[in-house]
Amino acid sequence: MSDIRAAIERELPGVLADLTRLVAIESVSADPGREADVDASAELVAELIRGTGCEDVRIVREGGKPAVIAHFPAPAGMPTVCLYAHHDVQPTGGDAGWTTAPFTATExxxxxxxxxxxxxxxxxxxxxxxxxxxxxxxxxxxKLLIEGEEEIGSPSLGALLDAYADDLACDLFVITDSANWEVGTPAFTTSLRGLADCVVTLEALDHPLHSGQFGGVAPDALTAICKLLGTLHDDAGNVAVAGLHAGAGPEVDYSEERFRAESGVLDDVGLLGEGPISDRLWFKPAVSVIGLDARGVDEASNTLYPSARAKIGLRVAPGGDADASLRALTEHLQANAPWGTRVTVEPGETGPPALLGLEGRYAETARAAFAEAWGVEPVPMGMGGSIPMAQEFADAVPGATVLITAVCDPHSNIHGFDESLHLGDFAKACLAEAYLLQGLAG
Structure with a gap:
């Protein structure tokens, strides 16, 4: 163990330098204009893996963004581990919201x-x-699978798993793409919400109208779509879409005070929904309006506009079906069109939720490795976010243990401004994975 710790300490500066190189590549998979950057990111990932001495490194794609697959053959009698991460990233949300340049890694x-x-x-x-x-x-x-389209719902992942099933077969699958319980305390994620999204378009008029000449009688699309979107929740903030699965998880000490501190919800603003915080975050559905197309305030005129549209994101509770949930959301939007307005819904991508066990010798080896590296036992917890490939991989490789680990913490602000990595926890995560590999050989 001391040799492994010394080796990790030796390698950390170089690894962080290479992470800095990766951050500099603007691999935003959702942006069609960044395809070359996503390709460049995959190339650098492949180059770095080859630099470890791996002779079997391939960039592959099955109709989507590039993924990297690599293979270190198992010594005789030893198990095989498949390590997962993704190299694509979210948009910045606007550089002005960042303290430092978003694609310049800054300590x-x-x-x-x-x-x-x-x-x-x-x-x-x-x-x-x-x-x-x-x-x-x-x-x-x-084996390594470094995906290039996780941030857009992994649309071609199923095809990739089918095409490369033999290349990815393993005994233990490690997904390093979740969150730890808190700074200094690791976690294994045992449940994930699925995801679905759609774009709803509402039409009220066949052309723009003067708001004084026609307002008060003719409906405008922006007011109508606001009314429609308001039907997605009840007065307490519970999701009001019929037919969505909701469950409950084990009792966890997750207080409202802690949630407010981690989320930044303003002091006088109420929280959505009812029941334990952990159930609302991990085991119930969530619906959010994540985009709205309408005339901007700076360009506003006294005009009733004929159409408006919104993008809606749905998180599907563990145990639910993502495709069925999207159909339920679509039916709700169509059934609640205000004032007879025309509502059309364009379905987007879906990804399944996951419920994962932590049983068996590989899971026990992981517990011991992480406890040794972090100095504290890992916490089993749920996650409100989505990693579609977790359940897809569990289905594609029956019998393999699926372990979800993390480098993020509640203050990492992933998908938001000033996303960050706690460097002390990063070093512990590297050590824990090295201990895991050594422990599996034992």
Missing amino acids: RDGRLYGRGAADDKGGFAVHLAALRAFGGRPPVGV
């Missing part, structure tokens, strides 16, 4: 700031550190 107060530093190029960097700690000769078989 400040013990954290590394930059888009993707935590989600999930930092996750790939954990794998890189563990492989380098063993000099590119891990004590067990290791």
Whole structure:
């Protein structure tokens, strides 16, 4: 163990330098104008894996963004681990909201700031550190799957898993793309919400109208779509869409005070829904308006506009069906069109929720490795976010243990401004994965 710790400490500066190179690539998979950047990100990931001594590294795609697959053959009698992360990132949300340039990795107060530093190029960097700690000769078989479209719902992942089933077959699948319980305390994620989205378009008029000449009788699309979107929740903030699955999880000490501190909800603003915070976050559906097309305030005129549209994101509770949930949302929107306005719904991508166990010798080895590296037992917890590939992989490789680990913490602000990676926790995550590989060889 002391040799592994020394090796991780030796490799960390170089790994962080390479993470800085990765953060500099603007691999926003949702932006058609960034396709070259996503390709460049995959190329750098492949280059870094080859640099560990791996001879089997391929960039693959099945009608979508590029993924990287690599393979270190297992020594005789040893199990095989597949390590997952993704190299694509979210849009910045506007550079003006960032304290420092979003694609320039910047260290400040013990954290590394930059888009993707935590989600999930930092996750790939954990794998890189563990492989380098063993000099590119891990004590067990290791496969890597570094995806390039996780941030858009992994639309071609199913096809990729089918096409490369033999290349990804393993005994343990490690997904380093979740969140830890808190700074200094690791977690294994055992449940995930699924996802679905759609774009709803509402039409009220066949052309714009003067708001004084026709207002008060003729409906305008913006007011109508606001009324429609308001039907998605009841007065307490519970999701009001019929037919969505909701469940309950184990009792967890997740207080309202902690949630407010982590989320930044303003003091006088109420929280949505009813029941324990952990159930609302992890085991109930959530519906959010994540985009709205309408005339901007700075361009506003006294005009009734004929159409408006919104993008709606749905998080599907564990145990639910993502496709059925999207149909339920579509039916709700169509049934609640105000004043007879025309509502059309364009379905988007879906991804399944996941319920994962933590049983068996591989899970026990992971617990011991993480407790040794972090100095505290890992917490089993749910996650309100979505990793569609978790359940897809569990279905594609029956019998494999699926372990979801993390480099993020509640203050990493993934998908938001000033995304960051806690450098102390990053070092512990690298050490824990190296201990895991060694423990599996034991």
